Amino acid sequence: MRIDRANFESTDVDSVLRKYLDEEHYIRLKAIPDPELHRWIANIVQITNPSKVYVIKGDPEDFVFVKKKSIENGEEIQTKYKYKTVHFDGPMDLARDRGNTRILIPNGGSIPYINTLDRENGLNEITGLYKNSMNGKMMYVIPLCLGPPRSVFTIYAIQVTDSAYVAHSELILYRICYEEFKQGYAKNYIKFLHSVGELDERVWCKNISNRRIYIDLVDQTVYSINTEYAGNTVGPKKLALRLCIYRGYLENWLCEHMFIIGVKGPGDRITYFTGAYPAGCGKTSTAMIADTIIGDDIAIIKAINNEPRAVNTEIGSFGIIDGVNPKDDPEIYSILLDPGTEVIFSNILLCRDGEPWWNGRPEEPCSGLNWNIEWWPGKTSIDGKPEPPSHPNARFTTYLKYFSRLDPNIDNPNGVLIEGMIFGGRDSDTHVPVEEAFNWVHGIITKGAALESERTAAVLGTTGVREFNPFAILDFLSISIGKFIELHLRFRDLIRKEPKIFGVNYFLKDEKGRYLNDKVDKLVWLKWMELRVHGDVDAVETPTGYIPLYIDLTDLFNKYLGKEYSEIDYEKQFMIRIPQHIDKIERIWKIYSEIPDTPVELFNVLREQRNRLKSYRDRFGDYISPFRLDRL
Numbered sequence: 001m002r003i004d005r006a007n008f009e010s011t012d013v014d015s016v017l018r019k020y021l022d023e024e025h026y027i028r029l030k031a032i033p034d035p036e037l038h039r040w041i042a043n044i045v046q047i048t049n050p051s052k053v054y055v056i057k058g059d060p061e062d063f064v065f066v067k068k069k070s071i072e073n074g075e076e077i078q079t080k081y082k083y084k085t086v087h088f089d090g091p092m093d094l095a096r097d098r099g100n101t102r103i104l105i106p107n108g109g110s111i112p113y114i115n116t117l118d119r120e121n122g123l124n125e126i127t128g129l130y131k132n133s134m135n136g137k138m139m140y141v142i143p144l145c146l147g148p149p150r151s152v153f154t155i156y157a158i159q160v161t162d163s164a165y166v167a168h169s170e171l172i173l174y175r176i177c178y179e180e181f182k183q184g185y186a187k188n189y190i191k192f193l194h195s196v197g198e199l200d201e202r203v204w205c206k207n208i209s210n211r212r213i214y215i216d217l218v219d220q221t222v223y224s225i226n227t228e229y230a231g232n233t234v235g236p237k238k239l240a241l242r243l244c245i246y247r248g249y250l251e252n253w254l255c256e257h258m259f260i261i262g263v264k265g266p267g268d269r270i271t272y273f274t275g276a277y278p279a280g281c282g283k284t285s286t287a288m289i290a291d292t293i294i295g296d297d298i299a300i301i302k303a304i305n306n307e308p309r310a311v312n313t314e315i316g317s318f319g320i321i322d323g324v325n326p327k328d329d330p331e332i333y334s335i336l337l338d339p340g341t342e343v344i345f346s347n348i349l350l351c352r353d354g355e356p357w358w359n360g361r362p363e364e365p366c367s368g369l370n371w372n373i374e375w376w377p378g379k380t381s382i383d384g385k386p387e388p389p390s391h392p393n394a395r396f397t398t399y400l401k402y403f404s405r406l407d408p409n410i411d412n413p414n415g416v417l418i419e420g421m422i423f424g425g426r427d428s429d430t431h432v433p434v435e436e437a438f439n440w441v442h443g444i445i446t447k448g449a450a451l452e453s454e455r456t457a458a459v460l461g462t463t464g465v466r467e468f469n470p471f472a473i474l475d476f477l478s479i480s481i482g483k484f485i486e487l488h489l490r491f492r493d494l495i496r497k498e499p500k501i502f503g504v505n506y507f508l509k510d511e512k513g514r515y516l517n518d519k520v521d522k523l524v525w526l527k528w529m530e531l532r533v534h535g536d537v538d539a540v541e542t543p544t545g546y547i548p549l550y551i552d553l554t555d556l557f558n559k560y561l562g563k564e565y566s567e568i569d570y571e572k573q574f575m576i577r578i579p580q581h582i583d584k585i586e587r588i589w590k591i592y593s594e595i596p597d598t599p600v601e602l603f604n605v606l607r608e609q610r611n612r613l614k615s616y617r618d619r620f621g622d623y624i625s626p627f628r629l630d631r632l
């Protein structure tokens with residue numbers, strides 16, 4: 001038997017289901033009129049051998065049951081707040097595992113920058129790993145929708161998992177669509193199979209060295225095993241993103257690692273933006289600071305009546321908690337500690353008295369349980385350095401509905417009109433804080449395809465290293481980056497008016513290594529971008545795009561942050577750093593010259609940008625004050 005193929009008759013399917021599912025859950029499953037689904041489930045239970053199967057309908061009782069199970073199993077620990085729990089992934093399983101995440105390719109073959117594996121080998125290997133992997137555990141079957149149900153955007157999905165924590169997370173983060181499955185709306189759905197495999201006494205995965213995340217584009221199925229971290233296990237999140245990108249490529253729409261936000265302009269005007277940033281580079285905090293929020297992680301953008309319209313595939317947030325503090329993030333902070341909100345914390349510090357603590361809380365950390373078993377003040381790790389009480393990739397899982405700025409359009413089956421697209425990275429020395437691209441092609445190439453960022457704790461490996469991360473989506477690509485760029489260029493032909501494209505960088509530093517901006521300054525950049533979308537303010541033309549005029553920023557800083565904005569700050573932040581930009585073009589050029597299907601437009605745009613940089617350098621020198629250009 002193989003995990004992707006059941007070699008039994010349909011009459012056997014029923015007897016297998018009868019054996020593993022009790023009457024109630026058998027009826028629930030059979031109410032979905034889809035023999036292929038029944039066969040898939042029968043095949044899985046035969047291989048993984050769970051003790052019970054629970055089919056989720058999305059009732060409140062399901063929620064209560066799953067959460068209770070998770071606590072009983074020790075997958076989650078109750079905090080002192082009734083609706084809040086803590087989950088620990090285990091010290092070796094705290095982030096996405098790039099190395100063991102692979103796209104299965106029929107007959108093998110490689111794609112630059114994408115981790116691939118021969119499909120047959122991958123499916124054979126993973127079938128072996130799934131054998132009896134659910135022994136003694138309950139298996140959950142979760143019918144879901146990505147995006148509002150029954151809309152042109154909806155992607156239907158089925159998650160199977162033996163982790164109550166994963167099921168609980170999905171009940172918070174996604175729409176349950178059992179009814180849509182029952183009524184036959186859920187055609188062409190995607191599938192996820194996850195098993196934590198064998199667990200140790202701390203309920204952590206025992207076989208981390210056999211952690212695997214395999215994406216099968218042929219069957220639109222993702223397999224995940226021997227891991228708990230949500231980025232590796234919660235199917236509708238990043239596992240679905242790979243399948244979604246592939247589908248979008250075939251059908252001419254965009255599936256993006258982007259937030260969706262609304263920014264208010266003069267009067268009642270509201271302008272929607274999407275934004276792509278690598279994890280840990282200010283994406284969630286930008287989404288939370290905006291006037292309205294629709295999503296903070298994943299967007300589907302389709303051309304509908306020649307307009308680019310977007311929906312969020314999720315209804316919750318799996319956000320980074322590190323650094324969330326009452327001054328900079330008052331809303332998230334209060335949601336996380338409100339006694340009435342449902343929250344799963346992961347990899348924070350749980351104090352002995354049941355209080356959740358994370359880096360960012362003003363109080364001193366307490367002694368308690370953390371991601372590395374236990375923590376006490378002064379604890380050092382084996383290398384002698386102080387051990388952080390909560391992990392830098394610690395997270396919260398909660399509903400977006402708690403946010404006072406939640407945009408009612410989150411449920412709009414037609415999505416919202418996107419008028420701006422933002423790309424942001426962690427860049428200490430090159431990009432100005434905000435800049436508008438000259439046009440769609442220039443933006444897609446220089447802001448999206450050329451995005452680089454310094455690595456954060458959201459992926460395993462050394463942090464701080466500058467990495468190529470086009471569209472902040474490199475980790476999730478299932479098609480070559482060349483094709484992904486070509487799709488964006490092609491998308492322009494489907495819409496009447498393209499969104500303006502912006503680049504932002506919240507992480508510029510001075511020569512002493514100090515950040516040049518406050519966390520809250522991003523609100524001003526958003527407001528400036530909003531005005532630019534409508535042509536309400538002028539801009540300074542630089543070799544790399546349009547930047548704000550000093551005068552407009554003084555107004556915006558004053559109006560939205562009550563701050564004086566000095567000429568010195570403006571000059572430091574918006575200095576055009578020619579050598580760094582030229583170096584960047586060299587790096588990006590080299591990368592793409594080794595990617596065979598890179599669209600030729602990319603080289604044209606980079607060449608033009610390099611020429612502009614050189615001619616500005618000849619006229620003004622290496623480092624150009626924005627005031628000099630302003631006065632041209």
Ligand code: SPV
Pocket residue numbers: 095096230231232237238278279297318458
């Ligand atoms: C990210 O890392 O981009 C996240 C969290 O949003 S994860 O689910 O790990 O992808």
Ligand code: MN
Pocket residue numbers: 257279297
């Ligand atoms: Mn993300």
